[in-house]
Amino acid sequence: MYEGESRGGSALAGRVRSGERLALARLLTLIENQTQDGLEALAALYPLTGKAHIIGVTGAPGTGKSTLVNELAQAFRRNPPDGRDKATTVAIVAVDPSSPFSGGAILGDRIRMRDLAGDSSVFIRSMASRGALGGLARGTAGVVEALDAAGFDKILIETVGAGQAEVDIARTAQTTLVVAAPGLGDDIQALKAGILEIADILVVNKADLPGAENTQRALRAALEMARVADPMAPSDPDPTHPTPRESTTDSWAVPVLATVATQGEGMEELLEAVVDHRRHLIDSGELVTRERARVRAEMQLLLRDLLAARFLERESDARFEAALERVLTRAVDPRQAVAQLVLETEAGV
């Protein structure tokens, strides 16, 4: 599979390396479609990764996330990184889980391209996924690796909601922003959605609306509760999902910031918090710990996929179908059927 690189994959990697934006766009499509050329190009580019600051931005619909992400990208553009006079380069990956309208993601791109028009250093990519379990998170990982290798300083991953896919994507990021809007913070349901435990920075956007201060207060109280409750919480039983955030509880105090993204208000403070968090990750050694946990989880997921694909390749369809029939007639349960299938195959029956 990886013995030799085809001409297509390595040529594309070379063009991406030399900064061709069209080649990059094509590579991202190949990665999303899991083509051989895409995977080969990604393998060739992998040694160049590890330089970008990867920032996840999540929150409920209606909180103004997209505007906030655009404004944050522009703030980064205005602020060159320390010790460099070259402008910061920014990529935005907007993840739109399973939109029923296939045109949605493309329309989104067009609208947002206009906001950042003329600024060729902000690269925007929308991803729409239809239903692949874990596929969204894995596809995003490859896209982020490609953008990292292509030399972007900051990669912003924007996801809607706080479902499992979003939590997984947030774990791909080094710094995770959770965006709320006034009114949401007072609602116990918002606190139950599992978003607090993934947040490195909390943002109350639309802070010019009534109730913004209440929301900030409620979020601070919820953070305090979570901090107190956490030592009693059960540890994660799934080894593929370490909980890297837990170890930072003592050393990083999650700030609760107020912004009005449509007016650009509060963006400098937000930028500062994002940069501070990156510095904290580096100084504390947490960046290395998180990277190790993330790569371990990614490899375990890839192992699952590869083993299942190879098993189903070797195994005749007829045997899987026969096992399926046994389950449908309720002769065995799904777990027994799969265990028997694997045992028989290993025994060479």
Place this chain on the structure above:
Amino acid sequence: MYEGESRGGSALAGRVRSGERLALARLLTLIENQTQDGLEALAALYPLTGKAHIIGVTGAPGTGKSTLVNELAQAFRRNPPDGRDKATTVAIVAVDPSSPFSGGAILGDRIRMRDLAGDSSVFIRSMASRGALGGLARGTAGVVEALDAAGFDKILIETVGAGQAEVDIARTAQTTLVVAAPGLGDDIQALKAGILEIADILVVNKADLPGAENTQRALRAALEMARVADPMAPSDPDPTHPTPRESTTDSWAVPVLATVATQGEGMEELLEAVVDHRRHLIDSGELVTRERARVRAEMQLLLRDLLAARFLERESDARFEAALERVLTRAVDPRQAVAQLVLETEAGV
């Protein structure tokens, strides 16, 4: 693994079969924790499954889903099934994705138990999951099988939000209700969240609030758009996630109903639509098609888990760790590292 049943598993299955509620509660805990006794009891009970009507209820926070589910349960209790004078039995599975507060699910149970106090035929179970990718959906499948085997006529699965985990859980159900509230329907973002394509019945709850009719209209328009757009949409590339809803587009017209669950308004119409949908599934043969697609997907997921677990058992930790180090030093990318690990193991190196 499944050769002989331990005393614990089969004894528990027997007690669940004879209607012991405490034994059922214990079994559900064992299933959630993936213990051997739990899996054995589930295997023993599996032949009894396949009778319940499994109903998924999903929607954004603040739409009043929990109240709606409670009211729907009570409506079922008042309406005995056709040709039977015995009351309908109802189980509720409330799935709360990764709550940061471990007490959340339990508190939820207590509050809701009070509403349905004295009615021992409504069994309520809350599930909170911390971060296992796909684990929530798989845990839910086992819990639903156990409730089905225990003889409940109606099983209501309530999930928050419209993330991937919720979509997966909805696909476990035979009939899926998507709950909205006034105001949400006007928001293009709510329509983008991928909830329409999983809905068999749309409910605008809190229909006494201003804007309820606009929301119903917007949802009807969105359904119409999705119906027109669907033939052009790409088919699902992931075989573990068939899209059973697509085949029903022509034959089942998704109704958009209005309810005020707190007042019990609209519940009889909702109950009728739920019962109608079940009848449609049976008459059209769709129930069998969906069951086959669901079991196939479940078996493919189980196969992934089992193969990965067996591989990591055989393989020394040292080899996986060495592969991880190669990725962290960027000598190879994660996909190459995993492919090499599998190839070496198969070659017996």
